Amino acid sequence: MNVTCKQVAELLADYLNEELESEQKNLLDWHLCGCVPCKIYLVQYREVIITCRKLPDAPLPTEFSSRLAKLLGCKEPPPQEPPTE
Numbered sequence: 001m002n003v004t005c006k007q008v009a010e011l012l013a014d015y016l017n018e019e020l021e022s023e024q025k026n027l028l029d030w031h032l033c034g035c036v037p038c039k040i041y042l043v044q045y046r047e048v049i050i051t052c053r054k055l056p057d058a059p060l061p062t063e064f065s066s067r068l069a070k071l072l073g074c075k076e077p078p079p080q081e082p083p084t085e
């Protein structure tokens with residue numbers, strides 16, 4: 001049995017939360033060993049989660065949200081109001 005990149009993407013959240021069956025986890029580990037795009041995706045995904053945990057409850061910086069939108073496959077981030085000072 002093999003896993004596809006799409007399945008890796010779908011299971012990644014559970015993988016990082018260690019909620020996968022050990023069999024599934026092994027399959028993902030195996031795939032991630034040999035698949036550079038998925039490995040990069042995993043690293044970025046983990047960084048986003050870690051970053052989000054550290055962030056205060058404030059709106060995202062525009063640059064970050066546009067990068068995130070691009071990463072998630074959105075064309076344009078929703079327009080944001082300029083911060084009022």
Ligand SMILES: [Zn+2]
Pocket residue numbers: 004005008031035036037038
């Ligand atoms: Zn892959």
